Amino acid sequence: MAMVVWLFVALVITQSYTASLTSMLTVQQLQPATRNIETLKNSNAKVGHGKGSYVSTYLKDVLGFKSTNLKNFSSPQEYARALKSGEIAAIFLEVPFAKLFLAMYCKSFILAGPSYKIGGFGFVFPKGSPMLADINEALLKVAESGKLRELENSMTGTELCLDMESDHGNPSFSLNSFWILFILTGGTSTVALVFYVILGKWKFNHMLQLKMIWRLILAMLSKNYQLRPEHHVTMCPIGGVL
Template sequence: MGRLVMVVWLFVLMVITSSYTANLTSILTVQQLSSPVTGIESLISSDWPIGYQVGSFAYSYLQENLGIKPSRLVSLGSPEEYEKALRQGPNKGGVMAIVDELPYVELFLSKRTDFGIIGQPFTKSGWGFAFQKDSPLAVDMSTAILKLSEDGKLQQIHDKWFCNLSCPGERIINAKINQLHLISFWGLYILSGAMALIALLVFLLRMVRQFVRYKRREMNSASSSSISSSSHCSHIVFNFFNFIDEKEEAIKKMFAQFENRRTDASSET
């Protein structure tokens, strides 16, 4: 039983050690692959090339409002160029990051899960619909947008078109969920605990059974040989805990001695 419990414990230890090694490797790899960019401030204070969409207001905003040199700005015209420039990186002729309007960025990320948004949006200007002056469509359109926003359908439309694979926020949540914790091994804990408990119960039952057999044989031996060997057995008192302390071989020897005494007593009578 001890060997069986040890095998189960070794199996649990092997699984936990392997999982810990895999998680540690993953954590170190993620730390090495994480971008040094933390937001627009880190881009401004560095010398890394920055990508922007051709024809976007981002070029003038980065140059005039944020004071970034034009030599650091790289124009990109398509999502494919976005991906190529990001994968090349600043050391291979690419860019360190891309500054673009949030809808375009979310559309780009909807089909590519190995990129993400760093930092918070740093402009508050949004998009809108332009109508002729005093057009009745402006009121109807604004009312419809407000209604969709209140009902939650506007967010559903956003998730449908921009979160085909996963949204940036969902990626972070999923990454936390996929991490292994102590509770992840509850099945192994139950298995090892159950095996240890079963082994303990079997051991106690065996000891009780052997102790009962020992006491019975002791009483029979004492009664059968009370004349010749009562002095040897009358002062021998064993309790259960002392009996458990005995080794398996010692217990077998005691049973053998009882058998020999019974044989001797029967031969004398």
């Protein structure tokens, strides 16, 4: 019986692993719902941007979006909620914020369309400031040394992908996924082992009892044979007299 249970568990694990592997190999890649900005404008879709960002002005004055179709949001959680609920069709963010947002929601959203190089963040100094040359030199060194890339990776790499916790479409299997099966097989094997030991002990005791019974029978037969009276026969020659 234990062998049958182990074979059943092996079959279940094999089928589960095969299904999981097939799902991972055939999973569809994320595709943007909207391909370009013209589609958004022509469909009169609502789009979002960060609250207090210069992106709002750029969307209206340069890209030609209507003010009534622009919505501002304050946090990545609000971005995700609005996109998932369909409140907005897309959101425009500065590149650092966009990378941070995608690091947090790595399985639900994707970067689409071109990136626009526009003025944004910068340092402001008074005219003739003695710090200007030093700041320029420091920024150049940081850019050339790759320190900016390291800082960017450290910021986005430490963000936990929130989609990993709620990703039910492509589950992964581990030993914890089969703990019930392992408990079942372990319990069945233990019961089978206990049953085997008890049965073996019972057989041993039974054989011992049979041996004792046979020994007792043989002893009784031997004793009865020894107590049986002897028959004495006197031999005499033919024609003789006793």
